[in-house]
Amino acid sequence: MANEPKFALIKKHITDQISAGIWKEDQRVPSENELAEQFSVSRMTARRALSELTDNGVLTRSQGLGTFVASLKSQSSMLEIKNIADEVKERNGEYSAEIIALEEIAAMAPIAIALGVDIDSKVYRSVIIHHENGLALQAEERFVAPALAPDYLVQDFTQITPHEYLSAVAPLTEAKHTIEAIMPNQDVCQWLGLYNEEPCLQMIRRTWSANGIVSFTRLISPGSKYRLGGHLTFKKRVR
Known part of the structure; x- marks a missing residue:
């Protein structure tokens, strides 16, 4: 100190x-x-x-x-991809993670299309709940292309986030995302400990490395605990 x-x-x-x-x-x-x-x-x-x-x-x-x-809702930038564990620590919070699922599945059509693989081909799926100070902050359901992260299923995601791991083995070159308000289904309510249904913020994100599409991810946060923000600086036009 x-x-x-x-x-x-x-x-x-x-x-x-x-x-x-x-x-x-x-x-x-x-x-x-x-x-x-x-x-x-x-x-x-x-x-x-x-x-x-x-x-x-x-x-x-x-x-x-x-x-x-500032507002005590957690804030994340829309303009950059940040590691949620770092976001929590930057606020002097205590980060922890709970693994709900870590498995190999057959890709249904929407997942196969998002990852650019054949329908029913094997992909990796993880469901991880990110906590801040012991409270569920965000549910992350991620589908990963095995060819670009073959050791994904043997990682300890209580010690390293999927974002950190994938950034190391398949460095990010591009990302696209969409953001919308949703009402949570039963699974999401259970994951986030929501006893009364409340609108949630959902971000769907696809990420690429130099070798192709790496992951397709759904990030869901309770509307009462999370918000997105950003700051843009515009260049003055020369007249």
Whole structure:
């Protein structure tokens, strides 16, 4: 801890205050100047801590008003693929995973088409529930092309996420996804511990490596616990 960078200590202080419920949603947090004075650091160091927490969706900044605790819904970017374990850890949460299924199946037509393989050919299927602080955050049902990840079924996905593993053995070159609101079926309610039906956010994603389609994935999160966001910067047109 003694060798930990000062900006990291500031980030931990802020996330600890939020996790403990001391700083509430939409509450203003100390300014760069106030944090710089409190931690005896430069304003630039304090700014880095606030900026990184803002980028991670923990804080939100309003020009001229200050920096505030963001909505307590977990946030993921629509514009990039991030590892969910990293997202949780960036919020100073405790990540864990539960494996529901890890098996070889015969590809039905929709799965075969999505993976670009023959109908009834063998593909790998996993169902994993991602947790944050012990609560189900996201259900991931993934279908994988065995030719591009032959050792998929022998991985311990409580220690490494499928995204991490596939990124290592079949580096991502392209991804396409669609996002929609759905009402969960009985399986999804059981996976996510939903006792009262509530709308969920579903993302369907296909990923490619240089050698072809790697996976076809369905990611489902309770609408009350998850949201998607992004930030775009547009170049000014030269007149």
